[in-house]
Amino acid sequence: MPATASASIGAPAPNTRRRIVVTGLGVATALGLEVDSLWYAVDAGRCGIAEIRQLDASRLPVRLGAEVDVDVLQRRLSEESGEHEDPVVAANRTLLFALWAARRAWAAAGLSLHGCAAAGLDPRRAGVVVGAGVFPAIETMVPPSLDAPDDVLAAGVGTAHRDAWRAYDLGLVSDLLSSRLGLGGPSITLQAACTSGTQAIGEALRRLRRGQIDLALTGGADSMMSLFAVTGFTVLGALSRNPDPATASRPFDARRDGFVLGEGAGLLVLEELEHARRRGATILAEVRGYGASADAYRFTDMDPDARGAIAALHAALTDADLTPDAIDHVNAHGTSTPQNDRMETLALHEVFGDHAQRLAVSANKSQLGHLLCAAGGIEAVLTVLALHHQRLPPTLGLHHSDPDCDLDYVAGASRAARIRAAVSSSFGFGGQNGCLVLTRPPGDPEAEP
Amino acid sequence: MSALERRVVITGLGAVSSLGPTLDAHREGLAARLATTEPSTESPSPGGPVVGFAPRRSVHNRLLRKLLQPSALYAVGAVHQALAGTEGVGALDHPDARARCGVFWGSVSFELAPSFFAPALRASCDAEGAFDLHAFAERGLPLVDPLLIVKGLPNAALCGASIDCGLRGPTANHAGGETAGLQAVAAAVTAVAAGEVEQAIAGGSDSWLQPQHRAELAARGRRETASEGAAALLLESRELALHRGAPILGEVVGVGDAWGTVGDTSALEAAARDALGLESSIAGLATVFGDGGGTVPDRRREVQALERLGGPRFVGLAPALGFVGAAGGVFALVHAVDAVRQGLRGGETGPNPDDRVLAWVADDSRTEDGADGKAVAVALAPEPTDG
Numbered sequence: 001m002p003a004t005a006s007a008s009i010g011a012p013a014p015n016t017r018r019r020i021v022v023t024g025l026g027v028a029t030a031l032g033l034e035v036d037s038l039w040y041a042v043d044a045g046r047c048g049i050a051e052i053r054q055l056d057a058s059r060l061p062v063r064l065g066a067e068v069d070v071d072v073l074q075r076r077l078s079e080e081s082g083e084h085e086d087p088v089v090a091a092n093r094t095l096l097f098a099l100w101a102a103r104r105a106w107a108a109a110g111l112s113l114h115g116c117a118a119a120g121l122d123p124r125r126a127g128v129v130v131g132a133g134v135f136p137a138i139e140t141m142v143p144p145s146l147d148a149p150d151d152v153l154a155a156g157v158g159t160a161h162r163d164a165w166r167a168y169d170l171g172l173v174s175d176l177l178s179s180r181l182g183l184g185g186p187s188i189t190l191q192a193a194c195t196s197g198t199q200a201i202g203e204a205l206r207r208l209r210r211g212q213i214d215l216a217l218t219g220g221a222d223s224m225m226s227l228f229a230v231t232g233f234t235v236l237g238a239l240s241r242n243p244d245p246a247t248a249s250r251p252f253d254a255r256r257d258g259f260v261l262g263e264g265a266g267l268l269v270l271e272e273l274e275h276a277r278r279r280g281a282t283i284l285a286e287v288r289g290y291g292a293s294a295d296a297y298r299f300t301d302m303d304p305d306a307r308g309a310i311a312a313l314h315a316a317l318t319d320a321d322l323t324p325d326a327i328d329h330v331n332a333h334g335t336s337t338p339q340n341d342r343m344e345t346l347a348l349h350e351v352f353g354d355h356a357q358r359l360a361v362s363a364n365k366s367q368l369g370h371l372l373c374a375a376g377g378i379e380a381v382l383t384v385l386a387l388h389h390q391r392l393p394p395t396l397g398l399h400h401s402d403p404d405c406d407l408d409y410v411a412g413a414s415r416a417a418r419i420r421a422a423v424s425s426s427f428g429f430g431g432q433n434g435c436l437v438l439t440r441p442p443g444d445p446e447a448e449p
Numbered sequence: 450m451s452a453l454e455r456r457v458v459i460t461g462l463g464a465v466s467s468l469g470p471t472l473d474a475h476r477e478g479l480a481a482r483l484a485t486t487e488p489s490t491e492s493p494s495p496g497g498p499v500v501g502f503a504p505r506r507s508v509h510n511r512l513l514r515k516l517l518q519p520s521a522l523y524a525v526g527a528v529h530q531a532l533a534g535t536e537g538v539g540a541l542d543h544p545d546a547r548a549r550c551g552v553f554w555g556s557v558s559f560e561l562a563p564s565f566f567a568p569a570l571r572a573s574c575d576a577e578g579a580f581d582l583h584a585f586a587e588r589g590l591p592l593v594d595p596l597l598i599v600k601g602l603p604n605a606a607l608c609g610a611s612i613d614c615g616l617r618g619p620t621a622n623h624a625g626g627e628t629a630g631l632q633a634v635a636a637a638v639t640a641v642a643a644g645e646v647e648q649a650i651a652g653g654s655d656s657w658l659q660p661q662h663r664a665e666l667a668a669r670g671r672r673e674t675a676s677e678g679a680a681a682l683l684l685e686s687r688e689l690a691l692h693r694g695a696p697i698l699g700e701v702v703g704v705g706d707a708w709g710t711v712g713d714t715s716a717l718e719a720a721a722r723d724a725l726g727l728e729s730s731i732a733g734l735a736t737v738f739g740d741g742g743g744t745v746p747d748r749r750r751e752v753q754a755l756e757r758l759g760g761p762r763f764v765g766l767a768p769a770l771g772f773v774g775a776a777g778g779v780f781a782l783v784h785a786v787d788a789v790r791q792g793l794r795g796g797e798t799g800p801n802p803d804d805r806v807l808a809w810v811a812d813d814s815r816t817e818d819g820a821d822g823k824a825v826a827v828a829l830a831p832e833p834t835d836g
Contacts, residue, residue, distance in 0.1 A: 237595075
C-alpha cells in the first residue's frame with residue numbers, strides 16, 4: 001500500500017492548534033545505549049570523552065573523542081534482529097546509531113517493532129524527519145592506482161568502493177527508518193550542520209501541528225569519527241587541543257579552546273496529544289514551540305551580535321506562547337568554542353533580560369562531546385529527561401570564569417530544580433539556528449508555566 | 450479565515466543549468482532541446498557542466514566565491530534571479546522582508562573535489578598501495594584542505610544563499626536524494642500556507658560531475674549524462690503578492706509527499722493524487738513534468754503512474770538536462786510554471802483555470818532491498834485572470 005502525507009492548500013484548519021507530545025525516547029551515546037543509563041551517567045556527572053579507540057589517533061594533533069561502544073551495540077542489535085548484518089548499515093555508523101535509537105524510541109512509545117500496521121497505526125499518518133550527517137571514510141577507500149592524476153584517482157575511489165560511497169547517501173537514514181518500521185508518511189533527512197537534529201524536531205512538530213501526520217520519529221544521528229573527518233575538523237581549528245579528557249570540552253570556561261567530536265543518536269517519538277491519549281501512551285513532555293532563523297552573516301563565523309540566535313529564541317518563545325520568565329532551564333548549544341559560548345550568553349541576556357540570571361543553563365557537550373547533526377536530538381532527549389526528573393544536568397570542566405559568560409551554567413554537578421519549561425538550542429555552522437521549547441506533559445500541575 | 454486557508458503563489462524563478470547560466474538562457478536552451486516525449490524514449494540525453502556562469506557577477510560575497518563549491522554557487526545565482534525578478538517582481542526590497550523570508554533548500558552531497566583528498570590519500574599510502582596511518586600523520590595531514598569540512602557541507606548552498614541575499618527567516622535543508630529539492634519546495638509551500646512565513650525561497654542544487662560521483666551514477670545504472678545546476682522559486686501568500694503588486698506566475702494548489710513501494714508506482718501515484726487533492730478530478734490533469742530518464746524501472750514507474758492518472762501529457766526532464774540529482778524535481782516544477790503561463794494547450798487558447806499541471810520526482814531507496822522509496826509531487830494551477 002502506498003503511504004502518503006499531503007497538504008491541500010485551502011483545506012479548513014482546526015479551530016485550535018494541535019498539541020504535540022513526546023511519547024518515546026531512544027539514544028546511542030558515549031555514556032549509554034539506553035535512556036536510563038544515559039540519564040544516570042549524566043546526572044552523576046560522568047564524562048564520556050576519552051582517547052579515540054576506533055582509529056589510531058596517537059600521531060594526530062587531536063586524540064580525544066566521545067565514542068559509542070559499537071561492539072556492544074552491534075552485539076545487542078544482532079541478538080534482537082540481526083540487522084547489523086546489512087552491509088550498508090554495517091559500513092556506516094550513522095545508520096547503525098539511527099537504527100538502534102529508532103528501535104529504542106519506538107518500543108519505548110509502546111509501539112510494535114513489526115511496523116505501524118502491527119502497532120495499530122495508519123502507516124500513512126506516520127513519518128520520519130531526521131537530521132543526519134555522514135562523512136566518507138576516505139582512508140578506507142584506497143584506489144587501484146595511486147599514480148594517476150587526482151581526478152582519475154577519485155574516479156578509482158568511486159569505482160572500487162562503490163558500496164562505501166553508497167553508504168554515505170544521507171537520504172539512507174530516513175529511508176532506513178521508514179522502511180524498517182513501516183512508516184508511510186514523509187521520509188525526510190535534513191542536514192543543517194549542528195542544527196540538524198533541532199531542525200528535524202521543529203519540522204516534525206510543524207507537520208504534526210498542520211495535521212499532515214499524527215506521529216513522527218524525529219531527532220538526529222551522526223558519526224564523523226573517521227580519519228579524514230577528524231583531521232578536517234582539526235585543521236579547521238574547531239577542535240580542542242587540550243589532551244585532558246576531563247577538561248577538553250569545557251563550555252563557558254574562560255580557557256575553552258574548541259569542541260570534542262562525539263557521535264551517536266538521539267531520537268524521539270512525537271505524537272498529536274489526542275492520538276497519544278487514545279492509544280494510552282505515556283506522555284513524557286510537550287513540544288510547545290519551535291523557532292528558526294539564519295544568521296546571514298559569514299559562513300565560517302557566528303554573528304558576534306547574536307542576531308540570528310536572538311531571532312530563533314524569540315521565535316520559539318512566541319510560537320510556544322510563553323513569556324521569557326516562564327522558562328527555567330536552557331539546554332545550551334554550548335560547544336566550548338570561544339565564539340559560540342560568548343555569543344550564546346549574549347543572546348540569552350538579550351532575550352531573557354533580568355530573568356537570564358535566574359535561568360539554569362546546561363551544556364551536555366561537556367559530557368558527550370559535540371554530536372554535530374545529532375546534537376539537537378540528544379539534547380532534546382536530555383531536556384525531556386530534565387523536565388521529567390526535575391533535575392538540571394551539569395556543565396563539566398567549568399573552573400575559570402569568563403566575564404562574557406556570566407550565567408548559572410550548573411557547573412560541576414547536577415541538582416534538583418523546579419523546571420516548568422525549558423529551551424533546547426542549536427546554532428549551526430553556516431548560520432542556521434533552531435530553538436525548541438519543551439514543557440511538562442499536559443495536565444501536569446507544572447505544565448502551564 | 451484560518452492560516453491554513455492561505456493560497457500560495459509563485460512570484461519568482463531562477464535557474465542555472467547546463468542549458469544556460471540564467472533563467473532566460475535556460476529557457477532558450479530548453480526550447481531548442483525539449484521535446485514532448487514518452488518517458489521510454491531511448492534518445493541520448495544532454496547534460497554536462499554549467500557553462501558561462503560567472504561567479505563574480507552572480508555571487509556578491511567574495512569569501513563565498515572562494516569557499517563555495519560549484520553547485521552552491523549556482524544555488525546562490527539562482528536565488529538572486531528569483532529574488533531580483535526577471536519577471537519584474539522586484540521582490541524583497543525592504544530589509545525587514547528579507548529578515549523574515551524563509552529558505553527551504555534541497556542539497557544532498559558532500560561535493561568533494563578530488564583535490565580535497567586525493568593528494569593526502571596518495572601521500573599516505575605505502576609502496577604496496579596500503580593506507581598507512583603514520584604516513585598520513587607525517588605527509589598526508591598537511592595536504593588536507595583546511596576547509597575540507599566547510600567546503601563540503603551539504604547545507605552550504607542554503608547558507609550561501611542566505612548570506613549573499615540577506616535572508617534571515619526560518620530555514621530547512623533537505624538532503625534526501627533526488628527528491629530533496631522538490632521536498633524542500635513542498636515544505637516551503639506548506640509553511641507559507643500555514644502562515645509560518647509570508648515568503649520563502651525554495652529550490653535545489655546538485656552537481657554530479659566529480660569523478661567519484663560519475664562512477665556512482667554509472668554503477669547505479671542511470672543512463673543520463675551526469676550534470677549539475679540549481680533552480681529556485683520565490684513563494685508567497687497570494688494576499689501579499691496582490692498587495693505588493695507582484696506578477697503571479699502560478700498558484701500551488703497542493704503538495705504530496707509519499708513513502709511506499711516504488712516498484713509498482715504506489716508512492717509516485719499517491720503523491721500525485723495527494724497533490725491534486727481528493728476532490729480534484731483527474732480529468733483536469735493536463736500535463737505531468739517528470740524525470741523521463743534514469744533506469745528502466747524509473748521509466749516503467751512513470752509510465753505506469755501516468756496510465757493510472759488517466760494518461761495526461763508528459764514532459765520528461767532528463768532528455769533536456771541530464772541527471773541533476775536533488776535539483777531535478779525543482780527544474781521540473783520551473784518548467785511546469787512556464788507551461789502554466791504559456792497555456793496548457795500549445796499556447797493557442799491560453800491557460801484554463803480548470804487545468805492542473807503536476808511536477809513530480811521519485812527516488813528509490815538505496816537500502817538493502819531497494820523496493821521502497823519516496824516520491825514528491827507539486828500541483829499547479831494558472832492564476833485566474835479575474836484575480
